[in-house]
Amino acid sequence: xxxxxxxxxxxxxxxxxxxxxxxxxxxxxxxxxxxxxxxxxxxxxxxxxxxxxxxxxxxxxxxxxxxxxxxxxxxxxxxxxxxxxxxxxxxxxxxxxxxxxxxxxxxxxxxxxxxxxxxxxxxxxxxxxxxxxxxxxxxxxxxxxxxxxxxxxxxxxxxxxxxxxxxxxxxxxxxxxxxxxxxxxxxxxxxxxxxxxxxxxxxxxxxxxxxxxxxxxxxxxxxxxxxxxxxxxxxxxxxxxxxxxxxxxxxxxxxxxxxxxxxxxxxxxxxxxxxxxxxxxxxxxxxxxxxxxxxxxxxxxxxxxxxxxxxxxxxxxxxxxxxxxxxxxxxxxxxxxxxxxxxxxxxxxxxxxxxxxxxxxxxxxxxxxxxxxxxxxxxxxxxxxxxxxxxxxxxxxxxxxxxxxxxxxxxx
Numbered sequence: 001x002x003x004x005x006x007x008x009x010x011x012x013x014x015x016x017x018x019x020x021x022x023x024x025x026x027x028x029x030x031x032x033x034x035x036x037x038x039x040x041x042x043x044x045x046x047x048x049x050x051x052x053x054x055x056x057x058x059x060x061x062x063x064x065x066x067x068x069x070x071x072x073x074x075x076x077x078x079x080x081x082x083x084x085x086x087x088x089x090x091x092x093x094x095x096x097x098x099x100x101x102x103x104x105x106x107x108x109x110x111x112x113x114x115x116x117x118x119x120x121x122x123x124x125x126x127x128x129x130x131x132x133x134x135x136x137x138x139x140x141x142x143x144x145x146x147x148x149x150x151x152x153x154x155x156x157x158x159x160x161x162x163x164x165x166x167x168x169x170x171x172x173x174x175x176x177x178x179x180x181x182x183x184x185x186x187x188x189x190x191x192x193x194x195x196x197x198x199x200x201x202x203x204x205x206x207x208x209x210x211x212x213x214x215x216x217x218x219x220x221x222x223x224x225x226x227x228x229x230x231x232x233x234x235x236x237x238x239x240x241x242x243x244x245x246x247x248x249x250x251x252x253x254x255x256x257x258x259x260x261x262x263x264x265x266x267x268x269x270x271x272x273x274x275x276x277x278x279x280x281x282x283x284x285x286x287x288x289x290x291x292x293x294x295x296x297x298x299x300x301x302x303x304x305x306x307x308x309x310x311x312x313x314x315x316x317x318x319x320x321x322x323x324x325x326x327x328x329x330x331x332x333x334x335x336x337x338x339x340x341x342x343x344x345x346x347x348x349x350x351x352x353x354x355x356x357x358x359x360x361x362x363x364x365x366x367x368x369x370x371x372x373x374x375x376x377x378x379x380x381x382x383x384x385x386x387x388x389x390x391x392x393x394x395x396x397x398x399x400x401x402x403x404x405x406x407x408x409x410x411x412x
Contacts, residue, residue, distance in 0.1 A: 001408055003028065004105045004130070005037040006095045008088065008114060010069070012054070014045030014265075016234060017111070017137065019292050020200055020320065027397035029066035033404070036105075037067055038098045040074035040091060045265065045289070072098070079267040088114040099124040106408050108132045115140035115160065118167025131172040131407045137200075139184055140164060143239065143313060168194070173407050175400070177320075180340040196403055201396030202323040204387050209329030209380070210300035217297045221287060227259045228370045230333070231302030233289070234321055236266035241310045244335045246275060247359045248366060249284045258370055260284045263298055299328035303376055304351075304369055308335040311357040323391050326350060326383035331376050333369060335362045350383035 009015050011022065028035060042054050060069050072094060077087050099108075099120070105128050110121045118134055125132040141160025145152050168174060168190045175196045176182050182195050212218065212225050223229065230249075236242055242262070249260045260283055262272075269286070276284045290298050299305050305325040322341060325332050332351030335358070336342055345351040352369055354361035369376050 001032070001106045001405070002034045002036065002104055003404070004099065004102055004108045004124070004128075005035055006099060006108075006110060006117070006120065007037065007039050008091055008117070009044055010037065010039035010042065010071075012046055012050060013042045014289060016320065017113075019203065019206075019295075021111075023201075023203060023393055023397055024400055025063055025067060027401055028404075029063035031401045031405075033066065033401070035063070035067040036070075036102065038070050038072065038095060040094075041071045043074075043076040070098075081267070088116060092116050092120055095120055096123060100127045102128065105130045106411075107404055109135070109404065111135045112137050112140065115163055115167075118171070119163055122166055122170030125170055125172075131411050132170060133173045133175065133404060133407060134167060134171040135175045136181060136185075137177060139181060142184070145312060164188070173403055175403060178340045196399075198396060198399045198403070199391060200320040200323060201391050201393050202320075202327040202387055203393045204327055204391075205393075207296050207299075207324050207327040209384060210296050212300075215297050215300045217294070217301055221285075223261065223285075223301060224259065228257055228303045228373075229301055230258065230260045230304055230306060230366065231263070231299060231330075232260070232306040232308070233263040233295075233298050234319075236262070236264040236269040236272060238268065239310055239313060240266075241308050241335065241357060242268065242272055244308055244357060244359055244362055245306055246272060246281060246284060248363045249276075250279060250281050251359065251363050252366065253281060253283050255367075255370075256283075258283065258366070261287065261301055263287045263289055265289045295324055296328050299325050299330050302330050303373070304331045304333045304366075306333050306335070307341065309337065309356050311337065311355075313337060313356070323387065326391075327387045329380045329384040331369065331379035331383065333362075333365055344386075348382055348386045350379050350386055352379075 011018065043051060054071065058071055062069055074091055074094065075087055077084055108121050108124050108130055110117045112118065112135060121132040121134055141157050144156060144160060151157060171194065173196055174194050175198050177200050179197060182197050185195055186192060218225050232245055245260060252258055262284065273286055307319050307322050322332055332345055334341060334345060334351060334353035335356055336353055337356045342353045345353055352365045354365045
C-alpha cells in the first residue's frame with residue numbers, strides 16, 4: 001500500500017502537531033505502509049544553520065526506509081498573515097503539480113492545516129483515481145470567525161464555506177478529533193458514514209509526571225519552586241487569547257506567591273512582551289518555546305497549566321496540548337467555551353474552567369485552585385490516570401492504520 005503525503009510543514013520544523021505526525025508516520029511504517037512525502041524546505045522555528053543543511057538535503061529515506069521524503073524550495077514563512085497566506089497558495093500550486101505526477105498511489109492522506117489542503121486532496125483524488133482521507137484538526141471557516149479573522153457571511157467566510165463543502169464532498173473519510181467536531185459536520189450535511197472520531201493522543205511514556213525536585217528547568221530558568229506556578233506553553237497567536245492570562249496576572253499581581261510562566265512563539269509574542277513591560281506586570285515571565293523532548297519538564301513546572309481560546313472557538317477546537325498537560329500529571333485550568341474540553345475536565349475531575357475571555361471568572365478559578373494544593377495535586381493524578389485509560393498512543397495510531405486499510409480495501 002502506497003500513501004501520498006503533502007504536509008505544509010515537516011521535521012525539523014517546530015509546530016504543535018509535530019509529535020502526533022511523527023508517531024502516526026511511525027505507526028504507518030510499522031504496519032507496512034509505504035509513504036511518499038513531499039514538503040517545503042524547512043524554515044519554521046529553526047536556526048539558519050539547520051536551514052542551510054536541509055537546503056541541500058533534497059531527498060532522504062525515513063522510518064526504516066518506508067517513507068521517501070522529497071523537499072522543494074518555497075518562500076520563508078513570515079509573521080504577517082497575508083505573507084503566510086501567499087506561502088500557502090504557492091505551496092498549494094507546487095504540491096498540486098507534484099501530486100499529479102505521482103503513480104501507483106493507493107491513498108491520499110492530508111491534514112487540515114491550511115484549509116486549502118482539502119481542495120488539494122479533492123483535485124488529486126480526481127486526477128489520481130485514489131481515495132482521499134482528510135484529517136480534520138480544526139473546523140474551517142468556523143475557527144476564522146472565532147479568532148476574529150473573518151466575519152460570518154463575509155467574503156472570507158463564504159470562500160471558506162465553499163472550500164469546506166468541496167473538501168467534505170470529495171473526501172472518502174474525514175477523521176475528526178472529537179464528538180463536537182462530528183456534530184458540527186453532521187449539522188452541515190456530511191453523511192455520518194464518512195466521519196470517524198479519533199481523539200488526538202499522547203505518548204504516555206514520553207510525557208510523564210516529573211517531581212519538582214527532579215526538574216532541571218527550575219534551576220536553568222531560575223524559577224522558584226516554592227511559588228504556585230501557572231504555565232502556558234504553545235502558540236502565541238490571536239486564537240489562543242493570551243490576553244486573558246496576562247490580564248489575570250495583572251489582577252493577581254499583589255499575590256506574590258503566584259507566578260505566570262509563558263513558553264511560546266508566534267505573531268503576537270512581541271506585543272505581549274511589550275504589554276507586560278508597559279504595565280509593569282512583574283509576575284509574568286516569557287521563555288522560548290522548548291524542544292519536544294522537554295514537554296514533560298515544561299509542564300512539570302506548573303502547579304496548573306493553562307488552555308485558552310478566543311470566545312466562540314470552543315465548539316470548533318480541541319487543543320491537543322490538553323492531553324500533554326494531563327499526561328504530565330498536571331491539573332488543567334481552561335479559559336474556554338463550553339464543549340468537549342470542559343466536559344472532560346468536569347467529568348473526570350482533572351481541572352477547572354471559566355468561560356472563554358471572562359478574565360474575572362478565570363481569576364476566580366486560579367485563586368480557588370491556588371489556595372488548595374491537595375485538590376490541585378488530586379486533579380493532576382486524575383488527569384494522568386485518564387490518559388492511561390483512554391488516550392494512549394497505541395490506541396490512537398492503530399485507529400488511523402485501521403481506517404486507511406479499510407478505505408483502500410474498499411477500492412480494490
